[in-house]
Amino acid sequence: MRLATWNVNSLRARVDRVVDYLVREDIDVLAMQEIKCTPAQVPLAAFAEAGYEVAAHGLNQWNGVAIASRRGIADVETSFAGQPAFGKPGQDAVVEARALGATCGGVRVWSLYVPNGRGLDDPHYAYKLEFLRALREAARGWADGTTVLVGDFNVAPLPTDIWDESDPSAATHVSPESRAAFAALAEAGFTELSRRELPAERTYTFWDYTQLRFPRNEGMRIDFAWGSPAVAQRLTALSVDRDERKGKGASDHVPVVLTLAEVEP
DNA sequence: ATGACACAGAAACTGTGA
Numbered sequence: 205m206r207l208a209t210w211n212v213n214s215l216r217a218r219v220d221r222v223v224d225y226l227v228r229e230d231i232d233v234l235a236m237q238e239i240k241c242t243p244a245q246v247p248l249a250a251f252a253e254a255g256y257e258v259a260a261h262g263l264n265q266w267n268g269v270a271i272a273s274r275r276g277i278a279d280v281e282t283s284f285a286g287q288p289a290f291g292k293p294g295q296d297a298v299v300e301a302r303a304l305g306a307t308c309g310g311v312r313v314w315s316l317y318v319p320n321g322r323g324l325d326d327p328h329y330a331y332k333l334e335f336l337r338a339l340r341e342a343a344r345g346w347a348d349g350t351t352v353l354v355g356d357f358n359v360a361p362l363p364t365d366i367w368d369e370s371d372p373s374a375a376t377h378v379s380p381e382s383r384a385a386f387a388a389l390a391e392a393g394f395t396e397l398s399r400r401e402l403p404a405e406r407t408y409t410f411w412d413y414t415q416l417r418f419p420r421n422e423g424m425r426i427d428f429a430w431g432s433p434a435v436a437q438r439l440t441a442l443s444v445d446r447d448e449r450k451g452k453g454a455s456d457h458v459p460v461v462l463t464l465a466e467v468e469p
Numbered sequence: 470a471t472g473a474c475a476c477a478g479a480a481a482c483t484g485t486g487a
Contacts, residue, residue, distance in 0.1 A: 213475070214476055217475085238486085265484095321487090322487090376487085413474035413475060415474090416471095417473095418471060456475080
């Protein structure tokens, strides 16, 4: 099975590129983040013509997560137990569209969009840390299954995962608290699968649209795949599809794709 | 060349992203 994760930065703006990618790269399951639309607005026909079903969760133009699969898509959940809510002061807090679980081809897939954090003194930062803490607690109950947690974690775990650790726009991605909250997912029994498969230096999954960040390869590695032991055992390959950042109409993130050995039925 | 922000929704700008 080939399973990918991709922050698409608007599914409606990117659907042609996304479906082209699925077909060209022979992807079975794609977890998407930042679809920026409601389920009713998802361009289902383009996926269906290519043989994919889609489950989506989106409340408005912000955030939004989805999974496309040609291996079936069952038991959809639109949040995890304990997932925190967020709201501006004076507004009701809402559990945002940042997690979608579904079972595809025998693998429990969670498409995750961890809050950015915005700034170290912003309430959004506490929300980010709480989201990662709650995810860790929920994940303890998933570790004995065939489960992957994939998506945009908005954390650059190591100094080598960012072109410049002093970039002020990435303060919430490199803070000790964010890095500790990310690393603590291992306490739930999961393993981050990309680390041993990718070169350590300057292997990024995101490049800002501005300031020639992509041609200069000034990016961040913030999209990851955590696997339960059953998934980690089946991993045969993992790569970053850097070419998807090229050209007009690209997302600012690229896909991370995993190949899992098939199990005998 | 891999190239100089993009998206959505509301309203001709603002919020958000990282």
